[in-house]
Amino acid sequence: MKISQRSVFIIFVFVFLFGTLPGCGKKAESQGPQFGTIPASPKIPVYRFAVHPLHNPAKLVTAYQPLIDYLNSRLQGAQLGLEASRDYADFEKKYSEGKPEVILPNPWQTIQAVKAGYHVIAMAGEPEDFKGIFIVRKDSNLKKPADLKGKAVSYPSPTALAACIMPQYFLYEQGININSEIENRYVGSQESSIMNAYLGLTAAGATWPPPWRAFQKDFPQEAAELKVIWETDSLINNSVMVRDDIPEQVAEQIRELLLELDETPEGKLILAGMETAHFLPASNADYDVVRQYIDNFELKVRPIVEP
Known part of the structure; x- marks a missing residue:
């Protein structure tokens, strides 16, 4: 039986509202989801690539497993x-404890991960694409940022740089005290932030371009009822990092493969699925x-x- 896009969206809303599907709650609460194809040979070291x-x-594994x-x-x-x-806290706990060997963190997490024993080998995407955007319903009465005073704004996490920190700094620059003049709701994921705006649970949902582009592709009917009302300036994009104890030859292989990914049709298809233009050379110093x-x-x- 073919599942319609509408059915997928209904399931998506159900999970968004209630957190999990029936019968799956206890396991989800006890530990975070694990995804990956693990090689059968025990002689080959398997390194965890945490994004x-x-x-x-579920959306993340669809986007990143091809890579x-x-x-x-x-x-x-x-x-x-x-x-x-x-969620963000779960990911941050993992790298702070040095558990994954390879990580793809946001720029704020990047500078934290350096302290935990990781170093940058590449940047994921164009710097110009790393900016915050505010999503509102097209029937919203919002005209200027000051109209948010007394209203709620959703974000994935207080540590989401493009989708929270940069939008909150934007509001500060627009004369809004984000600690007292608006209600900040940290809702766990980029999709949830957009969904809060779509369902009218918040006046605006903060996110950044790649998740918004993905939402438009996955749920065009719902996205048609939404619009980007404001955006922030750009910064530097997400990084790819390896733990300092990973063999240099392995880290270099990963770096070269990432940097060459946009040179083949197969690689371009993988990048499109991740809403990423290409990987670029980068080092710790770039994140200063x-x-x-x-x-x-x-x-x-x-x-x-x-x-």
Whole structure:
């Protein structure tokens, strides 16, 4: 039986509203979802490739498993297994404990992961694509940012740089005290932030371009009722990092394969599924601009992590 796009959306709304499907709740609460194709040979080391919650776990594996399969078909001396996390806090706990060998964090998480023993080998996507956007219903009465005063705004997580920190700094620059003049709702995922706006649970939902493009493709009927009303300036995009104890030859293989991904039709198809233009060379030093941005944000707006 073919499942219609409408049925998929109804299931999506059900999971959004109630958190999980019947019969799946207890396991989901006890540990985050794990995804990946693990090689059968125990002689080959398998490194976990953990991607921060760009999407909900099911959507993330659909988008990123083709990349893992591509890398595994070309890597020598190692294999990768994709690992998703149920939310930002779950992902951040993993890298802070040094558990995954390879990670794809946002820029704020990148500078935190350096402290935990990781280093940057590439950047995922164009810097210009890393910006916050505000999604509202087309029938919204909002005209200017000040109209949000007294209303609720949804975000994936307080540590989501493009989808929370940058939008909140934008509101600060527009004269809004985000700590007292609006209600901030941290709803767990990019899709949930968009859905809050769609369902009218918040006046606006903050996200960033890749999840919004994916939502438009997956749910065009619902997306047609939404629009981008404001956007922030751009920063630097997400990174790819490896743990410092990973063999240099393995890290270099991964880096080269990522940088060459946009040179073949197969690679371009994989990138399109991730809503990513290409991977670019990058190092720890490229993310110093994020430290400066965060220092300014914490001074003027709020601490990223509550003490």
